[in-house]
Amino acid sequence: MRLAVCSSKGGVGKTAMAANLAVALARRGRVLAVDVDPQDSLGRAFGVVAKSGDDSLAALLEDPSADARAVVRHDVTPGxxxxxxxxxxxTAAAHLATTGGLVTSVRRVLRPLVGEYEHVVLDTRGDLGGLTLAAICAADAVLTVFTSDPGSAVGVARVAAFLEQQRTYENTSAVLVGVACAVWDQHGRAAREVAGALDGTDLPLLQTRVPLSRRVPTSTLAKRPVVLSHPTSPVATAYLALADEALTAAERVQR
Structure with missing residues (x-):
């Protein structure tokens, strides 16, 4: 599975979702986590910070002849x-956008790498711009995230519409395999209303909900995803179950 984790806005737990799903999937085989966000949040979730653009995805987008394997950080966590x-x-994305090379840029970079991994997880920036599309173009599955905030339900609909539009344009063949709930406040009225509204659509709403937990921001500060730092906690258990659910959904769609 090549999974792009997307949202149309920030602050919905997207990067925490991507990081923890990547760790969970690594229990099933080797995983490549790809940070397609200039804010480099996914790398920071694992304590990895590129010192310059030369040892990051940016260099690979700028130079088609660059060796992607030289930039990959190996065994950041087991598997x-x-x-x-x-x-x-x-800057690299802006340049490629002017030359027409942005949409396929991430797919091109990953082409020599994907055969070495069972799964690839791409974290995108919190918008539906060119870099997000480039990540989706490199994926075969997309997962989007909502929270107890009613505005996040609108964001889910935007991601679904964006993906369908890009499939119509033949920019991607990726399929929306899951709409996942993060930062779930089980006692909140707004949370129940958001979930209820999404339940009434034909969107692929995943049943597992990641509960609101202080362990998630704490693990971010510790640069160690909660699935690793507190593997038996309810929030880690939810991420593990969500990874299984997303993988099952992707396998079903791809049959």
């Missing part, structure tokens, strides 16, 4: 390698 980002990715 998981990481392709880090850097703020210079913004």
């Amino acid at each position: 998981l390698d990481l392709l880090p980002s850097h703020p210079s990715l913004e």
Whole structure:
């Protein structure tokens, strides 16, 4: 599975979702986590910071002849390698957008790597711009995230519409395999209303909900995803179950 984790806005737990799903999937085989966000949040979730654009995804987008394997950080956690980002990715993407090379850029970079991994997890920036599309173009599955905030339900609909539009344009063949709930406040009225509203659509709403937990921001500060730092906690258990559910959904769609 090549999974792009997307949202149309920030602050919905997207990067925590991507990091923990990547760790969970690494229990099933080797995983490459790819940071396609100039804010390099996914790398930071694992304590990996590119010192310059030269040892990040940005360099690979700028130079088609560059060796992607030289940039990948190996065994960041057991079974998981990481392709880090850097703020210079913004400039590299802007240049590629003017030449028409942005949409397929991430797919091109990953082409020599994907055969070495059972799964690839791509974390995107919190918008539906060119870099997000480039990540989706490199994926075969997409997962989006909502929270107890009613505005996040609108964001889910935007991601679904964006993906369908890009499939119509033949920019991607990726399929929306899951709409996942993060930061779930089981006692909140707004949370129940958001979940109820999404339940009434034909979107692929995943049943597992990641509960609101202080362990998630704490693990981010500790640069160790909660599935590793507190593996038996309810929030880690939810991420593990969600990874299984997303993988099952992807396998079903791809049959």
